[in-house]
Amino acid sequence: MKKIVHLIDDLELLYYEYDTQNHTFEPDKNYNNEVIYLELITITHLLSSHKIPFFVRDDNTIVISKSSSLWNGIKKSIQKYLEDRKKSKMHIYLLNDKHIKWAKNIPIFTIRPIEQTITLEGYDALIFTSKNAIHALNSLNKTWKKIPAYTIAPQTAKELKQLKGTLKFIGKKKHGNGFALELKKKLHKQKALYIRGTEVVSNLVNILNSASTVCDELIVYETVCKELESKIILPKNATIIFSSPSTIKCFLANCDWDESFKAIAIGKTTAQYFPPHIIPVVADSTSLESCVKKAIEINS
Numbered sequence: 154m155k156k157i158v159h160l161i162d163d164l165e166l167l168y169y170e171y172d173t174q175n176h177t178f179e180p181d182k183n184y185n186n187e188v189i190y191l192e193l194i195t196i197t198h199l200l201s202s203h204k205i206p207f208f209v210r211d212d213n214t215i216v217i218s219k220s221s222s223l224w225n226g227i228k229k230s231i232q233k234y235l236e237d238r239k240k241s242k243m244h245i246y247l248l249n250d251k252h253i254k255w256a257k258n259i260p261i262f263t264i265r266p267i268e269q270t271i272t273l274e275g276y277d278a279l280i281f282t283s284k285n286a287i288h289a290l291n292s293l294n295k296t297w298k299k300i301p302a303y304t305i306a307p308q309t310a311k312e313l314k315q316l317k318g319t320l321k322f323i324g325k326k327k328h329g330n331g332f333a334l335e336l337k338k339k340l341h342k343q344k345a346l347y348i349r350g351t352e353v354v355s356n357l358v359n360i361l362n363s364a365s366t367v368c369d370e371l372i373v374y375e376t377v378c379k380e381l382e383s384k385i386i387l388p389k390n391a392t393i394i395f396s397s398p399s400t401i402k403c404f405l406a407n408c409d410w411d412e413s414f415k416a417i418a419i420g421k422t423t424a425q426y427f428p429p430h431i432i433p434v435v436a437d438s439t440s441l442e443s444c445v446k447k448a449i450e451i452n453s
Contacts, residue, residue: 156203156205157171157176157200157205157217158171158173160199160203161196161199164192164195164196164199165307165323166192166195166196166307167181167188167192167307167310167311167314167323168180168181168184168188168189168192168311169181169189169192169193169196169215170438170440170442170443172446174446174450176216176217176218177214177215177216177217178196178214178215179214179442180192180193180212180213180214181311181442182212182254183251183252184311184315186213188314189213190213193209193213193215196215197209197215200215200217205217206218239453240255240449241255243255243392243448243449243452244257244387244388244390244391244392245257245391245392245394245445245448245449245452246258246259246387246391246392246393246394247259247394247396247441247444247445248260248261248262248393248394248395248396248400248403248404249262249396249400249441251441253441253442253445254445255445255448255449256394256445256448259385260379261378261379261381261385261400261403261404261407262376262377262378262379262399262400262403263376263377263379264285264288264289264350264374264375264376264377265374265375265376265377266289266292266293266373266374267289267351267372267373267374267375268293269293269373271290271293271294271371271373273294273296273297273300273346275344276300276344276345276346276369277300277301277340277343277344277345278300278301278302278303278321278340278343278344278345278346279297279300279301279302279303279345279346279348280302280303280336280345280346280347280348280357280368281302281303281304281305281309281313281348282304282305282309282329282332282347282349282355282357283305283309283349283350283397284308284309284311284312284313285350285374285376286348286349286350286373286374287309287312287313287316287318287348288312288316289348289350289373289374290348290371290373291316293373297318297348298316298317298318298319299319300319301319301321302318302319302320302321303321303322303324303336303339303340303345304320304322304323304324305323305324305328305329305332305439306323306324306438306439306440307323307440308439308440308441310323321339322335322336322339324336328355328420328421328422328439329353329354329355329356329357329422330355330356330357330360332355332357333355333356333357333360333361334360336357336361336366337360337361337364337365337366340361340366340368341364341365341366342365342366343366343367344366344367344368344369345361345366345367345368345369346368346369346370346371347361347368347369347370347371348370348371348373349370349371349372349373350372350373350374350375350376351372351374351375351376352376352398352399354397354398354422354423354425354426355422358370376397376399376403378399378402378403378406378407379403379407381407384407384408384409385404385407385408386408387408387411387414389411389413390413390414390415390452391411391413391414391415392414392415392416392417392448392451392452393414393415393416393417394417394419394441394444394445394448395416395417395418395419395423395427395433396419396423396441396444397419397423398422398423398426400423401423401426401427405428410430410431415434415448415451415452416431416432416433416434417433417434417435417436417444417447417448417451418433418434418435418436419435419436419439419440419441419443419444420435420436420439421435434447434451435447
């Protein structure tokens with residue numbers, strides 16, 4: 154299946170993610186069928202043109218398979234039922250309110266926009282490394298949608314498109330410093346504005362300013378840990394997903410770490426912020442869906 158991975162690199166998929174273990178293209182069910190359908194057509198056309206056999210399930214999942222016969226379907230249904238039963242018994246936790254199958258939610262922080270007057274005139278590009286920055290800016294100034302936007306990863310790009318922003322580029326590296334190196338050529342001799350929160354975990358601005366780009370930064374939100382009335386109690390062998398350094402701080406302020414717990418980090422940058430006694434597993438890509446898949450993988 155390495156051939157498929159190589160083929161889809163250039164598609165820049167937003168609403169589908171390829172599962173290398175199950176050989177399926179999984180749609181992001183948080184978005185409507187209209188945008189998903191456009192990518193479904195793109196993927197199936199690619200597979201057909203390269204004579205790669207597949208079939209499409211009722212839920213728009215694309216399955217790579219040599220046979221779509223009734224018996225094959227029955228076998229896969231039985232296998233899926235057994236796998237789903239196993240997954241349902243795993244204690245996987247997300248530290249926000251985004252619903253992803255097989256994970257339970259423990260929202261431990263809130264995002265608070267910083268009220269201010271914002272002027273975006275004179276900027277050739279906007280840079281986003283967080284969907285929170287997009288939503289915060291949108292609540293403060295709607296004119297941002299006209300300016301070409303550069304996003305660090307597909308998840309950020311999806312939020313930008315949902316709000317009708319002008320998407321120009323999606324990073325391939327998916328990590329702050331790597332993303333900055335990608336932008337050096339894209340933003341040659343341009344003036345850019347990095348929209349961010351109070352806490353930053355990369356040298357993006359310094360990297361761009363040391364090249365031929367003028368890059369300013371604008372802080373539009375802050376992450377605030379919730380003050381819970383009592384400590385969070387989780388079962389033994391729980392797997393907790395951390396999507397930012399802030400989630401590490403907020404979680405450890407509200408829960409005593411047990412040696413049986415497992416930690417999943419959304420990326421290499423976040424992984425660097427764990428205390429020495431917690432060694433996280435890094436997800437394959439910077440999405441919460443990928444984090445949940447990694448949690449299932451290490452518990453299987």
